[in-house]
Amino acid sequence: VIALALLSLAAQAVRISVPYGLAAVGGVCSERTGVVNIALEGILLLGAFFAVIGTHYTGSPWVGVAAAMGGGLAAAALHALATVTLKADQIVSGLAINIMAFGATRAGLRVLFQSASNSPRIPAPAVPLLPVALLLILAVLVVLWRTGLGLALRAAGEHPEAAHSAGFSVARLRWLGVLASGALGGLGGAWLAFQQHSFSDQMSGGRGYIALAAMIVGKWHPLGAAAACLLFGAAETAQIRLQGAGAPTQILQALPFVLTILVLVLWVGRSVAPAAVGRPYDPEQEG
Amino acid sequence: VRPVALWAARAAPVAAALAAALLLSVIFALALGVAPAELLALVTDRFGAYAWGQVLYKATFLIFTGLAVALAFAGGLFNIGAEGQAVVGSLACALVGIAGAGLPGVVLLPLAIVGGILGGGLWGLIPGALKARWGTHEVINTIMLNFIALALSNFLIARVLGLPETVRTAEIGAGAVLPRLDGLLPGMRGAAVNLSLLLALAGAAAAHVFLYRTRAGLELRAVGLGRRQAWMLGVDPAGRTRLAFFLAGGAAGLVGTNFVLGYKHYYEDGFSGGIGFLGIAVALLARNRPLMVVPAALLFGVLSQAGLLVNTALPRELVDILTGAILLVFIAGERWSQRWVRRRVASAAAGRGA
Numbered sequence: 001v002i003a004l005a006l007l008s009l010a011a012q013a014v015r016i017s018v019p020y021g022l023a024a025v026g027g028v029c030s031e032r033t034g035v036v037n038i039a040l041e042g043i044l045l046l047g048a049f050f051a052v053i054g055t056h057y058t059g060s061p062w063v064g065v066a067a068a069m070g071g072g073l074a075a076a077a078l079h080a081l082a083t084v085t086l087k088a089d090q091i092v093s094g095l096a097i098n099i100m101a102f103g104a105t106r107a108g109l110r111v112l113f114q115s116a117s118n119s120p121r122i123p124a125p126a127v128p129l130l131p132v133a134l135l136l137i138l139a140v141l142v143v144l145w146r147t148g149l150g151l152a153l154r155a156a157g158e159h160p161e162a163a164h165s166a167g168f169s170v171a172r173l174r175w176l177g178v179l180a181s182g183a184l185g186g187l188g189g190a191w192l193a194f195q196q197h198s199f200s201d202q203m204s205g206g207r208g209y210i211a212l213a214a215m216i217v218g219k220w221h222p223l224g225a226a227a228a229c230l231l232f233g234a235a236e237t238a239q240i241r242l243q244g245a246g247a248p249t250q251i252l253q254a255l256p257f258v259l260t261i262l263v264l265v266l267w268v269g270r271s272v273a274p275a276a277v278g279r280p281y282d283p284e285q286e287g
Numbered sequence: 288v289r290p291v292a293l294w295a296a297r298a299a300p301v302a303a304a305l306a307a308a309l310l311l312s313v314i315f316a317l318a319l320g321v322a323p324a325e326l327l328a329l330v331t332d333r334f335g336a337y338a339w340g341q342v343l344y345k346a347t348f349l350i351f352t353g354l355a356v357a358l359a360f361a362g363g364l365f366n367i368g369a370e371g372q373a374v375v376g377s378l379a380c381a382l383v384g385i386a387g388a389g390l391p392g393v394v395l396l397p398l399a400i401v402g403g404i405l406g407g408g409l410w411g412l413i414p415g416a417l418k419a420r421w422g423t424h425e426v427i428n429t430i431m432l433n434f435i436a437l438a439l440s441n442f443l444i445a446r447v448l449g450l451p452e453t454v455r456t457a458e459i460g461a462g463a464v465l466p467r468l469d470g471l472l473p474g475m476r477g478a479a480v481n482l483s484l485l486l487a488l489a490g491a492a493a494a495h496v497f498l499y500r501t502r503a504g505l506e507l508r509a510v511g512l513g514r515r516q517a518w519m520l521g522v523d524p525a526g527r528t529r530l531a532f533f534l535a536g537g538a539a540g541l542v543g544t545n546f547v548l549g550y551k552h553y554y555e556d557g558f559s560g561g562i563g564f565l566g567i568a569v570a571l572l573a574r575n576r577p578l579m580v581v582p583a584a585l586l587f588g589v590l591s592q593a594g595l596l597v598n599t600a601l602p603r604e605l606v607d608i609l610t611g612a613i614l615l616v617f618i619a620g621e622r623w624s625q626r627w628v629r630r631r632v633a634s635a636a637a638g639r640g641a
Contacts, residue, residue: 038426078615086619091365091426092571096614099564103607110602111319209430216427250442257431257438264423280622 009237015195016240017226017233018133019044022188023211024218024225025137026181030076031220032144033177034157034170034276038094039079040185041208042101046071047189049105052119052199053112061125065190072186073179075101080178084171087280098208106201119199129191136184141222153177157274160281170281206257213260219271228263235259296628300620301572307616308590308609315608321600329600330593338596340469340478342588347480347545348373349584350487352566354494355411355539357575359425361498362531363511368414368429369539370563371436372407376540378440379406381547381554382448384459392462396548399463400486403543410436411536412529419525425532433563444556454556465549481549483541487581490538494577497534507531539563561607565591568614 023040030037047068054060054067075097082093106116113119144150155163156173164170185208192207193199210232217231218224239252316326352369359366383402387395414428443449448456465482469475498504507527509517514524542562547554565587572586573579587610594606 082615082619087622088615088618092567092618093615095367095564095567096611096618098611099561099568099614100608100611102561103604103611106604107602107608110604206430206434209427213427213431216424248442248446250438250445253441254435254438257434260431261417261423261428264427265417265421268421268423 009241012240013230013234013237015130015233016236017229018130019188019191019195019207020211020214020229020232021137021226022133022184022191023208024214024229025140025222026184026188027212027215028218028220028222028225029140029144029153029177029184030181031177031215031277032157032274033153033174034160034274034279034281035080035083035174035178036090036094036278037076037079037178037181038091038209038212039075039097039101040094040181040211041204041206042094042098043072043075043182043185044189044192044204044208045098045101045105045202046075047186048193048203049108049119049189049199050186051190051193052122053108055122055125055193056120059123061123061194064122064125064193065129065187068190068193069183069186072182072184072189074182076178076182076185079182080175083280084174084178087282090278090280102202105199109199109201117201121197122193124197125194129187129194133187133191136187137222137226140180140184144222154274156281157276160276160279164281164283174281210256210260213264216271216273217263217267220274231263232256232259292631293628296624299624300617303620304572304613304617308613311609311612312605315601315605319601326597326600329597333596334592336472336474337476337478338592340471340475340480341595342585342592343468343484344479344481344545344550344588345591346581346584346588347484347487347549348542348562349565349569349587350491350580351541351545352539352562353569353573353580353584354490354566354577355407355535355563356566356570357573357577357580358494358498358538359531359535360570360575361504361511362507362527363514364415364418364528364531364535365426366411366414366429366532366535367426367567368411368432368563369535369566370559370561371429371433372411372536372539373542373563374436374440374559375410376403376407376536377543377547377558378443378554379403379540380543381456381459384463384547384552385457387463388460390460390462392464395460395462396465399459399548400541400544403540403547404537405540406543407540408533408537411532411534411539415529415532415536418532419528437557437559440556444554448554449556455551456554458553459547463548464552465544467549479550481545483544483549486541486544490541491577491581494534494538494580498577503527503530539566565610568610571614572617 023044027037050071051064051068055064079093079097082088083090109115152163152168153173156170160170214228214232215225217228235256239255243249243252313323316323355369356366380399380403383399414425417423417428418425444454467481469478506522509522510524510527518524546558569583569587573583594603
């Protein structure tokens with residue numbers, strides 16, 4: 001019986017970790033090519049919103065998943081346009097997109113569902129999302145570390161001048177990395193929405209930011225990031241279980257955020273960011 | 288390069304951002320079946336003295352949070368935590384105001400103001416100290432501390448300080464109340480603008496003096512240009528990082544003077560609603576100049592009030608999309624105008640050489 005209980009606890013933790021994991025691996029894609037992606041928070045939120053819209057209006061969770069990835073891609077494209085093509089500050093662009101995602105989903109709730117807080121319920125998905133998510137994480141690992149394209153992508157984040165000299169377009173590589181993070185983050189958002197069977201205002205609840213911390217702890221590596229996400233998933237599981245046991249909700253709510261700060265302090269010096277992350281590639285300015 | 292050209296290069300990003308916001312508003316209006324002229328009328332018809340009073344009230348918040356972002360930015364530090372600092376500062380403000388309820392105003396009011404500065408400042412000092420001691424990134428830490436501050440406020444109001452069946456505290460002592468300024472104009476009666484507006488203006492002036500007229504401010508700006516280089520010049524980057532975050536948090540903590548001391552006379556959970564994030568927009572548009580924070584805060588105050596006025600026709604949350612768009616266009620425009628100036632200067636220098 002204890003084994004069964006532990007198993008159910010572990011299963012819950014894994015389920016909760018998935019959106020973190022997808023967003024964190026999305027963060028790896030983006031940051032390895034040199035673009036900080038704070039917008040993952042907004043991408044998760046938009047993904048959840050579009051998953052509900054797609055599912056609600058067609059009755060098909062598959063359409064919902066596609067819409068979620070589309071929403072994530074759209075937000076990521078905006079981020080890439082601002083930071084890669086127009087070379088604007090990456091953190092500010094990400095924050096701006098988060099503010100927009102927050103307003104857009106709220107306005108969308110009011111216009112489409114006449115509610116300030118919730119969408120109608122959507123049916124439980126018949127989509128095997130867990131294997132898809134795991135496959136995608138593995139795919140990122142293989143592409144980034146086992147292919148020539150992956151080498152070029154990582155060069156764009158470590159040493160863009162070298163990627164440029166090797167004949168690659170740094171802008172294209174970075175666009176690709178950011179778009180990948182949008183698709184993964186959008187899927188993560190869809191998972192959140194399917195898990196709760198509806199969209200609720202601000203439902204991303206900081207998961208996009210925590211995922212970035214998990215990415216740092218995971219040393220900008222898909223497997224490391226995924227493993228770190230299990231830690232945050234476990235923390236959230238503990239929070240839910242303790243809440244059920246009557247501990248003060250409000251204190252427990254702060255748990256994942258406190259954990260994030262502590263873990264980042266513990267990981268100082270063990271984790272090194274891609275060398276060119278955060279720096280727009282501007283040959284004119286370098287020369 | 289002629290001064291007119293430089294001036295135009297500085298004005299262009301702001302103009303482009305506002306034009307983008309206008310264009311988006313027209314698109315939203317058309318998409319939701321509202322005539323743009325009708326939308327404009329909704330705003331202009333009702334933008335009287337009362338609305339301006341509300342704008343000044345909102346701008347007061349944004350001056351404080353804008354300064355909180357700009358002060359940290361001067362040291363090259365991203366303060367995304369103004370929201371949490373404002374929450375903790377306002378709580379502290381209210382706690383002092385309640386605890387000292389019997390004290391006369393000359394004592395209690397300064398105490399409550401200092402309480403707000405200390406509450407916000409100490410909360411701000413956390414990411415500053417983490418950055419100074421271990422180098423952990425202030426962006427993630429300040430975001431996390433926002434969530435923690437909101438949870439803390441939630442807990443304290445629900446379990447410790449809140450009046451039953453409400454999400455607010457008891458009232459502060461009469462001595463801590465800052466008077467309303469709604470008697471300023473005849474039609475302004477009832478508007479929430481209060482004396483903390485003057486405190487905000489004084490804060491902007493003080494931040495300007497600090498950054499540009501004191502040694503500590505100069506050192507902070509040196510750290511902002513390059514931590515290593517500043518260290519080689521004998522500046523202590525860790526110490527200046529802590530100072531910057533304390534002052535930034537203190538500025539955000541003064542939000543309590545506007546909300547608690549000037550308007551509600553109690554603390555209410557969940558009052559902050561994004562003022563920290565708007566402070567980032569304010570500071571950026573002000574190019575981190577404390578004195579320019581004031582007009583930038585007014586601009587976003589007007590935008591937010593306009594959103595409220597059109598709420599019958601369009602969801603006011605669309606203002607958030609406009610805010611994001613203004614930010615994106617502005618920062619992209621800044622890059623363009625900087626490149627343009629660089630090219631002009633280079634070609635002018637080349638021309639002189641030949």
